[in-house]
Amino acid sequence: MRTFRLVIACPDRVGIVAKVSNFLASHNGWITEASHHSDNLSGWFFMRHEIRADSLPFGIEAFREAFAPIAEEFSMDWRITDTEQKKRVVLMASRESHCLADLLHRWHSDELDCEIACVISNHDDLRSMVEWHGIPYYHVPVNPQNKEPAFAEVSRLVKQHEAEVVVLARYMQILPPELCSEYAHKVINIHHSFLPSFVGAKPYHQASMRGVKLIGATCHYVTEELDAGPIIEQDVVRVSHSDSIEDMVRFGRDVEKMVLARGLRYHLEDRVLVHGNKTVVF
């Protein structure tokens, strides 16, 4: 069923919900899902509606025009999206295949509502798996000497494929700050620890050294500061003294792919609103 998704963040005050729901009702909009959140600490209000497109008398452009005065009145950060316009996603991977294979399978079986424009990797290992899915594969090697031209090429490919979202599916390279800020809140990473624990390299080794009893994974938006961006989703799995680092890596793969798939799904469904360094996930 085709829906429009109206996503709003604005300073909290009386009457926002009434105004918005009046607007929708006056156009006969059939709301299939509605979520609200008032954040007491920041004084902001967040709202997301799914509305059946066929219940409205106009398309998305006319909606935008009609709604603009309300958005202005309440100083809203807002967007409306159409489920028929699938988001274009670029996936980036390195050698480890588990997150990439998981996302490709979900997309292939119509579980992920997006178009996968291409896969970019700094290695050539996963080409055959990607191409079996009918998706273009670009091998852009990265080494300490070629970082600038390599990421210029990455940036060019992302633009050429008109990506709205970039997913680092265990890409293992740090994106340059310009890319991070150009695609703010549009680059999704999976970090293989329960952040803020074990930032940086080899988190499972760090976890083993500290002797933790649970390990985890964190899906977050990439910012210039490493592993410090707004968190979208996290999960953990129990480990014990009997689990080696290799066992942790193996358990971790399952958590990583689940957490990344959930986080990406929330993003694709316009469920994630970023405010400061935190997210509201409806």
Add this chain to the structure above:
Amino acid sequence: MRTFRLVIACPDRVGIVAKVSNFLASHNGWITEASHHSDNLSGWFFMRHEIRADSLPFGIEAFREAFAPIAEEFSMDWRITDTEQKKRVVLMASRESHCLADLLHRWHSDELDCEIACVISNHDDLRSMVEWHGIPYYHVPVNPQNKEPAFAEVSRLVKQHEAEVVVLARYMQILPPELCSEYAHKVINIHHSFLPSFVGAKPYHQASMRGVKLIGATCHYVTEELDAGPIIEQDVVRVSHSDSIEDMVRFGRDVEKMVLARGLRYHLEDRVLVHGNKTVVF
């Protein structure tokens, strides 16, 4: 902060949210929490609002009067409650103390927003613990011969204490059908299995015999059919071959008390809406 809780269930159609939020906005109502649910299978709509009492120009009675025409128009099942009018709860227990002690401690440390009118038990074992909390304790023995007078006495005590909610905190006796139907959706039970598995007696023994790898507990409203009422909350805990039935009973106690405490809390905060044999828990 004192709030009013407006809880609504009605057949779904366009304009409900607009009407209700308009009503609230027109009276300057400050909504601190709002939840909606459209059930596609049944065609019903469910809604719950928390509104700051001090933002409204009237009290709960005037609210009721003012809102009645809207409720009529949309054929609403609805209620409005005031957080200043604490619900009166009667707890029933038997010999096992873990659920009762847990609820008493939560109440004692101001975590459960209710008045505990009294405790009724078919044994006298827990009297001292209850009375230390300053709560009346009634010992109403039940045996196969005296069921009718015993439950008449239970019923009398529940009425005398003006209970709005009765909690069976591992009471281990089956309530007579009259009591179940008189207090429909007001008697909360904790069953020590993950329903619908292991209905009836000795669920941990049943679980051990079946060799399940997780055991659980279920908080539900009591209906005339045993362990078949609407489920409010459930949870599970992992067990293995190395856990004896006694271990399961011990693990189970922790799940039981957590699940019952959460379920009761949802009920006390007017978060549970019953529709047919299912619940919406906002």
Add this chain to the structure above:
Amino acid sequence: MRTFRLVIACPDRVGIVAKVSNFLASHNGWITEASHHSDNLSGWFFMRHEIRADSLPFGIEAFREAFAPIAEEFSMDWRITDTEQKKRVVLMASRESHCLADLLHRWHSDELDCEIACVISNHDDLRSMVEWHGIPYYHVPVNPQNKEPAFAEVSRLVKQHEAEVVVLARYMQILPPELCSEYAHKVINIHHSFLPSFVGAKPYHQASMRGVKLIGATCHYVTEELDAGPIIEQDVVRVSHSDSIEDMVRFGRDVEKMVLARGLRYHLEDRVLVHGNKTVVF
């Protein structure tokens, strides 16, 4: 690292561990993992050792011969396996790909220590995915009229491929009793509910109707009685009133594939000992 796995079940009595560990120590066997379990209810004892093959002065056949008198003395059900002799697995699937794709990916990335001899399906949909992995795919249609010849063909293929394990990766057909008993404790199924709840068809619909707050999946050995065999592994995921049956099916897929992969792994690593209708999982 190549290991031998010595797996033992026998009536419990004093001296078993001493006898076995003496035997191992006298041959200089380096134990990398040891597990024991005494079942008080049945009076049986279970034990599993992993021993470095290169620490022993003999191969698996000589081990068998040397150990036989001890096994006799203690009336042991026992086996010893060699990690270099990978178990041969036949996967069976229908139209839904998630469990099959997950197992294939784990095998492809060396996470599952087995040989996948072939895939048998009653539909032809997943052929290309399977053949990309270099694995033979057999399409054996099943309908109410051809069950006998169809399962004769299945049985022939299983034998031809010398399968030691058959995995029903959402196969959706009921195996005939002869196959179940011929391959007792060798056919692994994933059932899409938290057994013993919701046996049989459409468990997510049953779960939705009952209004449960968690749904699950169960990996078990197939026996003649439907969904009643010994349970190897189970897990659950939280759902709420806002989740449709379609959402449950989607969440369920993730639980199913994780639970099946874990259960199969335990089996392949000789960690599962069946006793009566229950399992010990070391």
Add this chain to the structure above:
Amino acid sequence: MRTFRLVIACPDRVGIVAKVSNFLASHNGWITEASHHSDNLSGWFFMRHEIRADSLPFGIEAFREAFAPIAEEFSMDWRITDTEQKKRVVLMASRESHCLADLLHRWHSDELDCEIACVISNHDDLRSMVEWHGIPYYHVPVNPQNKEPAFAEVSRLVKQHEAEVVVLARYMQILPPELCSEYAHKVINIHHSFLPSFVGAKPYHQASMRGVKLIGATCHYVTEELDAGPIIEQDVVRVSHSDSIEDMVRFGRDVEKMVLARGLRYHLEDRVLVHGNKTVVF
């Protein structure tokens, strides 16, 4: 059932299990539970046995003498304990009652196998609750000026009550280094975060600021470095944007008390072996 618990850590080599199980078998020892762990990184071996006391021909002192040569031969760190000699525990608390009330209830209902020698608190709030259980309560106020005499008094009380374990049940004061080292691996703390995240004060505030999607609690041995000692047990609970810091504190209380109760139980049952800054928990 009375058992002896034999707990061993030593450098790994062939023949340890054989030697120990031979010793036990030669004295007709009935092993009810056995656990082993080889740590590949450190090259150490860990072992724990529970043996029925009535199956052995001697008491614990004679056991110690008879076993000493084996312990010497393998350079074992070892201990043997008798379940009839209950460990003496001193509980320390501040104003928050949830962990203390939980432990007292478990002890009162025979779930915790120990003697609670006394409760020491820097406030007098919880006296009545403690004294209802028949346990002495000592109020030792602590302020920035009196730390030295206050902790001298704490130390005196711990000695006077012959405590083998000290449990900081949300004590909220930092123990002086001398006490930490004098009672190394004998002081158990519950920290209200998923360590190593959010060390120090106000971890729920820190968690809220970072926008994590799970919060947790950690039970660990106290060392001189704050919140950095060997971890015994951890757990987490899911939170969302809609949970205020107060909600997190409330959810956290439940995790804290469960994690502390499990950690203390493991310690009391001699299941925890500390090696470096990590634990083996059998």
